[in-house]
Each structure stands twice: as C-alpha cells, then as structure tokens.
Amino acid sequence: MTEKLNIGIVGAGYWGPNLVRNFKSLSHCNVKVVCDLDESNLDRIRGLFPGIGTTTEFGRLEEDKEIQAIAIVSPVHTHFALAKKSLLAGKHTLIEKPMATSSAECLELIDISQRQNLTLMVDHTFIYSSPVRMIKKIVASGEIGELIYISAKRLNMGLFQKDINVAWDLAPHDISIALYIMGTVPSSANCQGRAHITPDIEDVTNMSLNFPNGGFATIHNSWLDPSKVRTMTFVGSKKMILYDDIEPMEKIKIYDKRVEVPPHYDTFADFQYSYHYGDVYSPYLNQIEPLKALCEKFLDCIRCGHQSESSGFEGLKVVQILEAASLSLKSQGCNVGLTWEDNSGEGSAWPLKTACSNCERETELDPEA
Ligand SMILES: NC(=O)c1ccc[n+]([C@@H]2O[C@H](COP(=O)([O-])OP(=O)(O)OC[C@H]3O[C@@H](n4cnc5c(N)ncnc54)[C@H](O)[C@@H]3O)[C@@H](O)[C@H]2O)c1
Numbered sequence: 001m002t003e004k005l006n007i008g009i010v011g012a013g014y015w016g017p018n019l020v021r022n023f024k025s026l027s028h029c030n031v032k033v034v035c036d037l038d039e040s041n042l043d044r045i046r047g048l049f050p051g052i053g054t055t056t057e058f059g060r061l062e063e064d065k066e067i068q069a070i071a072i073v074s075p076v077h078t079h080f081a082l083a084k085k086s087l088l089a090g091k092h093t094l095i096e097k098p099m100a101t102s103s104a105e106c107l108e109l110i111d112i113s114q115r116q117n118l119t120l121m122v123d124h125t126f127i128y129s130s131p132v133r134m135i136k137k138i139v140a141s142g143e144i145g146e147l148i149y150i151s152a153k154r155l156n157m158g159l160f161q162k163d164i165n166v167a168w169d170l171a172p173h174d175i176s177i178a179l180y181i182m183g184t185v186p187s188s189a190n191c192q193g194r195a196h197i198t199p200d201i202e203d204v205t206n207m208s209l210n211f212p213n214g215g216f217a218t219i220h221n222s223w224l225d226p227s228k229v230r231t232m233t234f235v236g237s238k239k240m241i242l243y244d245d246i247e248p249m250e251k252i253k254i255y256d257k258r259v260e261v262p263p264h265y266d267t268f269a270d271f272q273y274s275y276h277y278g279d280v281y282s283p284y285l286n287q288i289e290p291l292k293a294l295c296e297k298f299l300d301c302i303r304c305g306h307q308s309e310s311s312g313f314e315g316l317k318v319v320q321i322l323e324a325a326s327l328s329l330k331s332q333g334c335n336v337g338l339t340w341e342d343n344s345g346e347g348s349a350w351p352l353k354t355a356c357s358n359c360e361r362e363t364e365l366d367p368e369a
Contacts, residue, residue, distance in 0.1 A: 008061035011073035012036040062089040080105040087112040092119040097172040099315030106316040122315030124176035129290035131251040134367035144236025150217040151233040155225035165202040170221040191325035192333040250282040
C-alpha cells in the first residue's frame, strides 16, 4: 500500500491523544484533524503533534473529502450520534469502548456500516495485546484442559464517570477478553453493586456470566480501591493461568496446579481430594503496544474489507451483556437470560488467525514474535 489513509480523531481528553500518537506512528496513515469541543485540549494536541489540524466543529471532518476514516474517542453518551454521522458521511469508523449506550444503537450503526460497505470497529484494546493472544493460544492448544472458570478483577481509585457506572466503564475490557478466550457468548448474566459516592451510579460491581457449555466468568470492577489491580485467572481442568497486566515483564504465569476428585470411593473415609502442585512458567511475550496493533488492524480491515475481532458485532455483544447486567443490578442481582442471533454471517467463534488472503502483509499479531 502506498497511498496514506487520512483519519480524523474526535475527542482529545485522556484517551484520545493515545490514538493520535499510535495512528501517527503508522507509515500508511495520516492523522489529518483532531476535533474536540474544548479548546484547551486542542492546544495540547497542537503542542504535542505540530502539523495536525484541529477543530471544534465535527462537521469539518464530515465534509472533508480527503478524510476516509474517523475515530470516536469522546464520552460514551456521544458515541452513537457521532458514529452515525461519521458512517452516513461515508467514513470508516472506529468507536471507543463501550460501543454505545444500548444494543438498539449498536444495531443501527452495524446496519448503516453494512449498507454503506464501511468498516466499523470498536476499541476492545486488550484483544490485541500479546498476553491475551498468548492465553488464547494456550487455551486453544488444550494445555490447561477444559477452561471451566475465569475470574477478573479491574480495580482503581477512580476515575469516577458521570454518565456511566463502573461496569460500563471497566467491564468492557474483561467481557471482551472473556468472550474472546471462551470463543462463545454467555446464556445469562447477573450483577450486584453499590453506588457509594454518586447517587445511582454504581462504583463497585460484581458480574457473573454463565456460558452454555458450563463455563463461568466472574468480573469484579471498582473505582473505590486503594490500588490499581488488573488480574485475570483462567482455571482449566489441568492447569491454571494467572494474567497480571500490571506486571512489567512476566504478565502471564502458567501453573501446573489442579484439584482431582477420586473417581470412586466406598466409604467417606476413602474420599479425599488430591491437590496437584507442579511447575510454574512464564512464556516470553512480544512487547507490542496493543493500541498500535488495534490501529493497524483498523487500517487493514479498511483495505481488505474483512471483519476484525472487535467488529461492530463484538461491540454489540459486549453492550448486550452490559444491558443484562444493568437489568440485573436493578433487580437485586437476578439472573438475566441472553439470547443471541448470529447476524454477522461469520459464526460466533473468533478464529486465531484473522488475516485475509487479500492482505498485503501478515496482520496476525504473534504474541511471541
Ligand atoms: N480503550 C481503553 O483502554 C480506554 C481507556 C480510557 C478511555 N476509553 C474510552 O475513551 C472514551 C473517552 O474517554 P476519556 O477518558 O478520554 O474521556 P475524557 O472526558 O477525558 O475526554 C473526552 C473528550 O471528548 C470531548 N468531547 C465531548 N463531546 C464531544 C463532541 N460532541 N465532539 C467533540 N469532542 C467532544 C471532550 O471535550 C473531552 O476532551 C470513552 O468512550 C472511554 O470509555 C478507552
């Protein structure tokens, strides 16, 4: 590919500059304009990235014929309206997580993108990280046996959001990782939580996802924790994986540990669990920035027209689960059933390899490369 793709980025608060930096670092991409309602944020962009145009008017991006793609990095309640305008203006669109505030909005965006033949992708950043890719590879190899349980903790002191609760803010990461690794969608979800600081906006939540094959995931999110925690445990019938994203080097450890129940016993005295303790190892991981891999994937999808592992359909799945969790929160944690329609036409499983035969280069992220 020789011609550079021009992109506009909307939202230059906390996260937006990271997308500007990563898209700017790609040789086949030009960040043409950054849009934000707040002039002081645009000042910061002009200081950090001289040469990039800035505007407070989203219409400037819509009307610019040279801009082929727009990334929406503004607050969640603005995603739908901005993404809809972007798609209707004929721009490929990348939306921050969570994709929108309801599944109806997600479906409408998917529909427009399909009718316009445009790439629609959601920033489920961790799907593009080396540790998560490695965990997917290990689980798919059968090394840990059958994956029976995932436990996720994503805890922080803040940052308190005004328009969404902590589950909508932090759980999209845990849910997207869980769905990607499980390779399937849950049949029900439940959630409990409390709003300690801002009335009606839960700052601590505990969500459970029940998968049809018996798999189970529990997700704990908090803005009221003294330390930053980013851990996920993947428990298999043979081995267990601990993923700690805060660890600088050994983010994944594979424990040869399991509990075995005796196959048969005659008396209660015969009955004893056996605990197996074996080696622990930490595989080498490629130190690529996940957001850069995601930006590259967005450009590849635009070029080739294939769906990414965080397409609009995956964004919709995460939002459907968050909706079920919200319903459960309002009903004292009752279990909310989820039914799924595979309207992607691609099946609900995520292939390890997503590279398209039309790609000019390998788009697969190798966690060990
Ligand atoms: N993928 C990740 O790891 C990650 C991390 C943090 C935030 N996010 C997501 O990024 C998005 C933004 O989060 P943030 O923390 O940067 O928020 P933020 O409040 O710091 O920044 C949002 C910016 O959008 C601007 N804005 C609001 N409405 C606008 C409009 N209509 N047009 C143009 N600009 C507008 C605001 O002025 C602000 O500068 C959210 O969807 C959030 O969930 C993702």
